[in-house]
Amino acid sequence: MDIFGPTIDTDAIEIIEGNDFSNKNAIERAWKQTYEIREETLKTEISTIDYVNRYPYLRTPAGYELFLVDAYERAPEIKELNLHSSITRISSKIIRKVKNIRNEALAYDLLKQYENVK
Numbered sequence: 001m002d003i004f005g006p007t008i009d010t011d012a013i014e015i016i017e018g019n020d021f022s023n024k025n026a027i028e029r030a031w032k033q034t035y036e037i038r039e040e041t042l043k044t045e046i047s048t049i050d051y052v053n054r055y056p057y058l059r060t061p062a063g064y065e066l067f068l069v070d071a072y073e074r075a076p077e078i079k080e081l082n083l084h085s086s087i088t089r090i091s092s093k094i095i096r097k098v099k100n101i102r103n104e105a106l107a108y109d110l111l112k113q114y115e116n117v118k
Contacts, residue, residue, distance in 0.1 A: 009033050016055050027057050031066050035073050 012030035021027065042051070052058045058066060072079050 008037055013037070016057065019056050021057055021060060024062065028066070028069060031057075031069055032073070035070065038070070 009030075012033040015026055015030035016034055041054075046054075052063075055066070057063050
């Protein structure tokens with residue numbers, strides 16, 4: 001990006017806005033090259049559906065991979081995230097919290113019933 005905003009690579013833009021999905025590597029390369037300009041687009045009031053419609057490859061079964069490319073660009077640390085081990089580490093805390101909430105709700109219901117009996 002220079003002082004005037006992101007540099008526009010028109011060839012890359014044509015690739016990601018086109019309907020030729022035959023070269024997945026070229027699409028991913030163009031996607032990476034246009035990250036800054038697409039980030040600027042996302043800062044506007046473009047709707048999700050308009051964004052997906054602008055880049056037809058996103059509508060294909062493999063389109064989610066381009067979302068991952070952007071996610072890794074924005075937050076590289078998530079590449080190392082192991083969801084299974086993260087959930088395993090916190091699952092007992094979640095279960096304990098849910099039980100506490102359930103017990104509080106049960107206690108509240110019992111108190112309400114007691115008040116109604118009086």
